[in-house]
Amino acid sequence: MWKLFLIILFCCIRPAKDVSYVTVVEKFSGHRRMLLCVYEQKKLEGELQLIEEKHRAKKCKFAESSEQFYEQLARVIYSQLLVYYIQSFCDFCCIYCIASN
Numbered sequence: 001m002w003k004l005f006l007i008i009l010f011c012c013i014r015p016a017k018d019v020s021y022v023t024v025v026e027k028f029s030g031h032r033r034m035l036l037c038v039y040e041q042k043k044l045e046g047e048l049q050l051i052e053e054k055h056r057a058k059k060c061k062f063a064e065s066s067e068q069f070y071e072q073l074a075r076v077i078y079s080q081l082l083v084y085y086i087q088s089f090c091d092f093c094c095i096y097c098i099a100s101n
Helices: 002-012 021-100
Strands: none
Touching: none
């Protein structure tokens, strides 16, 4: 918080007029631009970090959803195969009973 205070204070100060006024103003302007660039860079880095965190959360959520989908798909396929094999076995038993009589 104190850094932000220094940035605001540094940006608001106006140099006093003297013999080397032009040199002081140029140096001050350069420092001010550098300070504002650093501030903007920190701000953009923070925004980028938030975007990356949101992306990671969405990626994890997608991975979990995919895993759940494949687990459910495996259960459905297994149950369908089980029904098919039981039905085939019953058909075989019926044919065997009819043939033996």
